[in-house]
Amino acid sequence: MSYTFFDRESTIAGPGFNRFMVPPAALAVHLCIGQAYAFSTFNLPLTKLIGLSQSAPGDWNLKELGWIFSIAIVFLGSSAAVFGRWVERVGPRKSMFVAALCFGGGFLVSAVGIRLHQLWIIYLGYGVLGGCGLGIGYISPVSTLIKWFPDRPGMATGMAIMGFGGGALIAAPLSVLLMANFKTATSNGVLETFVTMGVIYFMFMMIGVLSVRVPADDWKPSGWTAPAKPKQLVTTANVAVDQAWRTPQFWLLWVVLCMNVTAGIGVLGQASPMIQEMFPGKVTAPAAAGFVGLISLFNMIGRFFWASTSDYIGRRNTYMVFFLLGIVLYAAVPTTGHIGSTALFVAAFCVILSMYGGGFATIPAYLRDMFGTYQVGAIHGRLLTAWSVAGVLGPVLVNYIRQYQIDNGVPKAQAYSITMYIMCGLLLIGFLCNFAMRAVKANYYYHAPAAPQRAPA
Amino acid sequence: MKLRLAVLWIAVGIPLAWGVFKTLQNAMKLFQ
Numbered sequence: 483m484s485y486t487f488f489d490r491e492s493t494i495a496g497p498g499f500n501r502f503m504v505p506p507a508a509l510a511v512h513l514c515i516g517q518a519y520a521f522s523t524f525n526l527p528l529t530k531l532i533g534l535s536q537s538a539p540g541d542w543n544l545k546e547l548g549w550i551f552s553i554a555i556v557f558l559g560s561s562a563a564v565f566g567r568w569v570e571r572v573g574p575r576k577s578m579f580v581a582a583l584c585f586g587g588g589f590l591v592s593a594v595g596i597r598l599h600q601l602w603i604i605y606l607g608y609g610v611l612g613g614c615g616l617g618i619g620y621i622s623p624v625s626t627l628i629k630w631f632p633d634r635p636g637m638a639t640g641m642a643i644m645g646f647g648g649g650a651l652i653a654a655p656l657s658v659l660l661m662a663n664f665k666t667a668t669s670n671g672v673l674e675t676f677v678t679m680g681v682i683y684f685m686f687m688m689i690g691v692l693s694v695r696v697p698a699d700d701w702k703p704s705g706w707t708a709p710a711k712p713k714q715l716v717t718t719a720n721v722a723v724d725q726a727w728r729t730p731q732f733w734l735l736w737v738v739l740c741m742n743v744t745a746g747i748g749v750l751g752q753a754s755p756m757i758q759e760m761f762p763g764k765v766t767a768p769a770a771a772g773f774v775g776l777i778s779l780f781n782m783i784g785r786f787f788w789a790s791t792s793d794y795i796g797r798r799n800t801y802m803v804f805f806l807l808g809i810v811l812y813a814a815v816p817t818t819g820h821i822g823s824t825a826l827f828v829a830a831f832c833v834i835l836s837m838y839g840g841g842f843a844t845i846p847a848y849l850r851d852m853f854g855t856y857q858v859g860a861i862h863g864r865l866l867t868a869w870s871v872a873g874v875l876g877p878v879l880v881n882y883i884r885q886y887q888i889d890n891g892v893p894k895a896q897a898y899s900i901t902m903y904i905m906c907g908l909l910l911i912g913f914l915c916n917f918a919m920r921a922v923k924a925n926y927y928y929h930a931p932a933a934p935q936r937a938p939a
Numbered sequence: 940m941k942l943r944l945a946v947l948w949i950a951v952g953i954p955l956a957w958g959v960f961k962t963l964q965n966a967m968k969l970f971q
Contacts, residue, residue, distance in 0.1 A: 500940055506947040513951060645951070651958030689950055693943075765969075772969035775962040782959075828969065 490573025495695035501630045501703070503693060508623030508642035510690035511578050514683040515585055515619045516649015518558070519778070521551050521608070523657040527672045531599060534670055542601055550609050552874070557613025559870030562621050566863025567723055569618060574626045574694045581619030582687035588612025589680030596673045617866070619687070620646065624846045625859030629697050632855075633706050636797070636847040640789025643843040647782030651775075653679075715798055715921055720854030722928040726861045731852050731922050734915045739845055740868035740875075741912030742804055745812070745905045746781075746838025748876030749831065752884070753777055759894040760819040760827065773828060780832040781839040788840025789847065797848035798919055804837040805913035809906045816899040842869075852921075856928055879904060 485491040525547050532538040569577040588611040595603030623642050631638035660678055664671030702708075712718050726732050749756070754770040765773070792800040811830045818827040845865065850858045880901050887897040 498940070500944055503944055503947060506951045509951040509955075513955060645955075648955045648958055651962045652954050653958075655958065655961040686954075689947070693947055768968045769971070770969075772966040776966040776969060779959065779962050779966065
């Protein structure tokens, strides 16, 4: 039987293949799709496509444009859930290629929307098509990395998912640079920037497509043997995706991820106004932008640091740290505002955001511990629906409660206190779910179908 | 194989390092 270049069978690594070739392949994809976090860079320029220097009648407003990111995140979660099993079946090369086509194509379709000034085309391009690229791209290297690094699964997936955090750090200055470069008297350069970024991202993701390999079924790292007595909450069995989501463990993990992300994502979106309002007159708008950059950096670092740490202290303990330390830090934030300590405020949020990123990066290894490696990518895909929910819940909680407080006469500097205590409550729910985690019962295990027995001659 | 490994890591490392540098540069405004 012959296989095409994109088939899983064509990507099986030969003897002597260096497994450290795989993390950069995964990074090539995640560094691109992480651009999603920096999409807000385009919001203001997109409101001035007609007026150029300022919004003119007929220009889009920020509320309408906000939907582009929301649609993309919803499609990230849903495409990861729907296509997870397909990604497992066809392997990382084909799925990364499809992700590159969708993500790069999403930019190009959106460029058509900008050219025709039709917002629905951008919703369809970046939101739906790009969102599918985000979802498929996000999960495509995960199970491959776990199989290449059975000795350090947290570190391996942490390295890739760190790329998603790092992608925003690259995309934000890159977008500004390109828009400035393409700006003319008749265009603010957004259209050209979308086309350029679509092409660049497609080509960069192809580095991952071309270099990714899967290990042979019987491959193990040299000198490594699976521990004779597995650690607590680390299974040696496998659970198929259709069984996994029937287990209480899947839903406990869903809530664990949802609570951890909700707490972080709301703050990430409101970080700039929050620091300016909590420290009026002390923190300027450029300094607030610096704060956003700093916490984004900790979001990225936390992904690698916490996921790698989880290989030593265990996944459950890592999340215990996230929730307990998170509760302490969120509870301390209003106090930092009252005493006017910007340094303590910044330090608290750097740690909080590192744990937000760490939550994303540690979850694939947690899933592998609970459900085995058989369909871990597909299970991860379904779990990412928690991200979609948190992506709506977090910002709504922070924005609406703040507004409610202000409308009821609370000074802006204190309008975030209740929100912080609500975040503590969410983290407490996450803590309890993580505390309740037990090993999956054996009746959910997957048993490979026995090879057909030959009739005696 | 070692050369390919180095090229791959450099290919992803350079843009990432640039992004981190630009972010740190921006973050410095917080301490000014």
